[in-house]
Amino acid sequence: MDPEDVLLRQTGPMPSGAPKGRKRTMLRDSGDIGAPAASRPQIYYCRSPNMEVFTCWWHPVEQQAVYVLTYSKDTGPQLECPDYTSGGLHSCYFDKSHTSIWTYYCMTVTAMTPHRNYTSQQHCLDVVEIVEMEAPANLSVSLRDAGGDEVGHSTLLSWTYPAPEVLREGWITLVYELQYRRVGEDDNWKAKHPLREPHVELFGLRPGDYVVRVRCRSHNSRLWSKWSATLLVSVPNRLPAGKVLVLVLVVGVGAVALLVIAFGVIPQSRRIKDYFLPPIPKPRITGIDPLLLKKGNFDEINRHFSNFHGYRPPSYSVELWDQVSADGIYLSTPRDCGILDRDRGTSVAIQNLFPVQNSSPYVCGTPPYCAVPPEAFAALQDAPSPWQQPETAFISGSDYSTMVRLGVPDASVSAPDPGRAPVQDFYTCVQLMRDSGEVHLVPCLPAPYCHDFLLPPVPDAAKREEEEKKSKRLAEYQARKNAAKDDDDDDRSNAADPLLPVSPDDTRGSEGRF
């Protein structure tokens, strides 16, 4: 149908009597025009609770009257109200068979008094526009312990719809709104909207009293239901039971731990420490209690050490000086003498002590320094050896060496008595001897070890020849070295030089270099 026709038709007898109280148009109807508005019945409210049935109510006239409601659907015939009683007084109830959705109802109420009839204005509606649900019921609250990170309680509010069967097929779908406020703040309502489920959980409510209410609405209707009955919710102050338990547990465990530490661990701290971090063992000598060494129990130490070869307990009371004969000693530069220390620094120091140019006589022993039996010495009488202890030998190249100052040697001192029992000292062999009396002492080894590297006694002449050759070679080498030394001052290999050219030639087959 052409909308233009619609317009023309509807701007005519079309009423606008909406229950919202819009301004009404003055219309001609079949009723009495002249009657005042108060005496005409008036349909004021229509409602459908489930989009299947609906009811309309009207205001009565003052007089006693019989009311008749007539309606028409769309452009259909006029029909009369099917039920005047189910909705109460002055109502008309349309049941399922008489209700059609998406159809246009236009109805009027006529009050028939004995004198005249009063007809109301026409009231038109579509059922979908008047859908208003029931208020929710059974609003209840349950306080729970708020899980997770939340502190305090969570308030679970739930309710039900009083007629849940209308929701079953999906014809009506509800949306809820919940409001709550603190007791005392009358207008400060907080709302939770929209809610699709008939329950909601509120977190973070401060302890106190709250008033809660809820209402609902059909999804595609504009009209909200009435508010449900209000509910008083009291949020308690104390912590929920679960948290209290946790607190007690934590405090208890903490107290017990403290007690255990205070009375169990600390007194035994040393033992525990030793168990977990055992002390690093100090060097021990088997058979000797390390405490002995600490306390300085010399008798015991001496007894133990006397098992060692060549150990002589240090005697601090008497100093024994052995006579040394300076006759027939070889004069040579300190390079002949195997400078013991491989450590260059020390040898340089020694070198400094024994300046190269100084032609002061040195007493050296050819390495390895070994004790020559007295018979050998006898053969070499005219070339007295500087040996001090016939039965002992000392190893060159060891780090043990001391400088001892001797008295001026007596030229007439003979070789030491071979039969004399020597005092076992560590540093008892002489390696060098200056004319100032300083003697370079090195440890000696007892005779049994000497056989390994004892030089075969050489005849005098051969030995002297050897020595001459040696000194010559040494002189050459020294000359070379001096030339090299001018070029390179930092060359410390000088210290090692005495060992290099001299000894390989000398020690024939002996492995005495240490």
Added chain:
Amino acid sequence: MQQKSEKKATGPRRRRRRNRLRTCRTDERTMAQGGISGGKLFITAVYLVAMCRAVPVNDLLDRASQRSDKMHSLSTLLTQDMDSHFPPYGRMQMPRPADCHTSGLLTPNDKEQALQVSESDLMSLARSLLRGWVDPLAVLSTNAITLPHPAKSSISSKIQELQEHSKSLADGLDILSSKMGPAAQAISILPYTGGTDLGQDRVTILNKFNFLLSCLRRDSHKIDSFLKVLRCRAAKLQPELC
């Protein structure tokens, strides 16, 4: 695998859905390029099938009904906007259903009838109504800009939003109907013969605008109701949707 066009949903679900379907398509492309070994291919195929085919009808129906709900609320707001400033005379309350251009479509008139209609028919009715409003919405949209009404900008934006929702809902219903059989695919054509011009004078224009909006409100309510019934029927396992 058929291409699924996007159905706009509210908020983050839109993004999730789009991402999921986009992932489906890109995964398909990757698979088609054949750069995967045999065993991996099988596992990827199984995963894809499980992921992409697992978009349930329930979910789609739920989103469709949400969309239709939004449409109906928009049309209701439109009517309120119109009423707020409309001159107090000549205003018609409600058009007769026979006067709307969609009256030719036979729809159930009450709950019992609606519950007796099959799902395919319900889907077809909803789709037909939706399709029938494409043209009138365009007319409303063009005329809203020049509407002699104080709230015309708000009205215009709402009508545009309505058009978008209508379009996306139609696409979604197309997808759904393809799953439901040939009866759901049938659409009744409801031509709009009102023309693009709403009238000459102010009253006429406003009246016609109101009339169209009222028809739209009724029809959107119908669509929403049908979809909600469909959703409830499909969600037998999830009573909370009903």
